[in-house]
Amino acid sequence: MAGGGAVDSTLEVTPTWATASIVSVIVLVSMAAQRGIHYTGLVRGRKSNPPVKAALENIKEELMLLGFISLLLAVSQTFTTEICVPRSLIQTMLPCKSSNFTVAPTKSYNRRLLVFRRDLASDTGNSTKCIDKGKMPILSGTDIHDLHMFIFILAVVHISYSLATVYLGGRKVVFGGGSCSTINLCFQIHAWEKWEADTQADGIITYFFSSVTLLQQFGWSVTKEDYYTLRHTFIINHSKNNSFDFHAFLKAAIAQDFKTVIGMSEYFWVYVIVFFLLNVHGWHTYFWISFVPILVLILLGAKLQYILGTLAVDILKAPGEPVQVRDKFFWFGTPRILLHLLHFSIFQNAFELALLFWMWATFGWHSCLIDNKTTAILHVSSGILILIQCSYTTLPLYALLSQVD
Numbered sequence: 001m002a003g004g005g006a007v008d009s010t011l012e013v014t015p016t017w018a019t020a021s022i023v024s025v026i027v028l029v030s031m032a033a034q035r036g037i038h039y040t041g042l043v044r045g046r047k048s049n050p051p052v053k054a055a056l057e058n059i060k061e062e063l064m065l066l067g068f069i070s071l072l073l074a075v076s077q078t079f080t081t082e083i084c085v086p087r088s089l090i091q092t093m094l095p096c097k098s099s100n101f102t103v104a105p106t107k108s109y110n111r112r113l114l115v116f117r118r119d120l121a122s123d124t125g126n127s128t129k130c131i132d133k134g135k136m137p138i139l140s141g142t143d144i145h146d147l148h149m150f151i152f153i154l155a156v157v158h159i160s161y162s163l164a165t166v167y168l169g170g171r172k173v174v175f176g177g178g179s180c181s182t183i184n185l186c187f188q189i190h191a192w193e194k195w196e197a198d199t200q201a202d203g204i205i206t207y208f209f210s211s212v213t214l215l216q217q218f219g220w221s222v223t224k225e226d227y228y229t230l231r232h233t234f235i236i237n238h239s240k241n242n243s244f245d246f247h248a249f250l251k252a253a254i255a256q257d258f259k260t261v262i263g264m265s266e267y268f269w270v271y272v273i274v275f276f277l278l279n280v281h282g283w284h285t286y287f288w289i290s291f292v293p294i295l296v297l298i299l300l301g302a303k304l305q306y307i308l309g310t311l312a313v314d315i316l317k318a319p320g321e322p323v324q325v326r327d328k329f330f331w332f333g334t335p336r337i338l339l340h341l342l343h344f345s346i347f348q349n350a351f352e353l354a355l356l357f358w359m360w361a362t363f364g365w366h367s368c369l370i371d372n373k374t375t376a377i378l379h380v381s382s383g384i385l386i387l388i389q390c391s392y393t394t395l396p397l398y399a400l401l402s403q404v405d
Contacts, residue, residue, distance in 0.1 A: 168391030
């Protein structure tokens with residue numbers, strides 16, 4: 001029993017039915033999630049969708065890594081809460097103003113943000129050991145629980161966001177047949193296979209070149225004329241005849257690109273750690289990072305549109321001659337640099353959304369961490385728009401241009 005009447009029970013005095021009930025629910029939910037991923041892989045495998053199959057493999061690896069991180073947090077909780085640091089050090093680089101808190105315990109959401117109000121009853125005496133030394137624990141048991149929640153929410157949001165990107169982008173490149181409605185967001189999802197059929201039927205390569213501007217990337221991602229131009233360039237560069245199925249070739253090649261844009265590399269974890277370090281009150285770190293995925297996508301889209309326009313001009317200057325794309329047009333002669341930047345943009349956007357959902361679920365909508373509600377709403381809106389832009393414009397255009405040479 002601790003101050004305030006909180007009961008610090010252990011499994012030794014917990015009813016067996018309570019333990020069995022909670023464990024059974026956790027196991028059933030985990031097995032359902034695992035079977036769901038496995039079933040998705042089987043279904044997509046029967047439909048011959050290499051991009052989704054490749055993405056699922058990366059998702060399995062990501063889940064394994066996140067599971068290890070969560071397990072290590074749980075195992076090391078006792079040791080972590082026994083690490084004592086001076087009170088003056090604990091009061092530096094705070095995410096919220098120290099004036100927002102009182103020393104007395106409270107049931108408000110903000111109680112969990114600073115050590116001044118940590119619930120000592122939840123730390124099984126470890127915090128008391130530090131206080132007896134005139135110090136404070138570096139993290140409380142509640143803090144570690146909150147980190148568990150963050151890892152779980154990050155996993156759910158990032159995996160969902162990545163799957164949505166791959167699915168929508170895969171539909172643009174892989175699927176054919178049918179037709180879209182008149183809604184502009186369709187962006188000619190099913191057109192590529194039909195265009196390939198048109199080239200087999202008449203063998204005529206059409207060309208139409210329009211001015212390339214920064215805003216062009218926000219319209220139709222790839223026009224019929226663009227597709228014909230890039231297909232024609234590929235056939236010339238690789239000495240193929242006009243009956244070559246360029247669309248089928250893209251279906252196989254795009255799987256490798258999707259494997260790259262799914263998952264979390266070690267550099268992304270460094271980014272997460274740096275964000276938590278710099279998320280200091282008054283620095284507005286969460287606000288400034290919202291511009292990162294938008295700027296990256298604008299730069300990538302403008303670069304790809306520039307490459308497309310330059311390629312078309314070169315074809316006009318030397319019709320029938322091979323046109324070098326990879327070494328000439330991409331930054332540093334490496335197309336995959338653009339893909340890695342796109343991967344970072346997707347992760348960054350998912351991370352922003354996960355961070356917002358975590359702060360909302362853990363500390364409440366009126367927490368000092370969400371001080372600007374308008375910015376929070378813009379984060380969600382921009383996340384959806386960036387998802388559409390990545391899936392329907394940037395990824396398909398990159399897939400075409402990177403395979404021409």
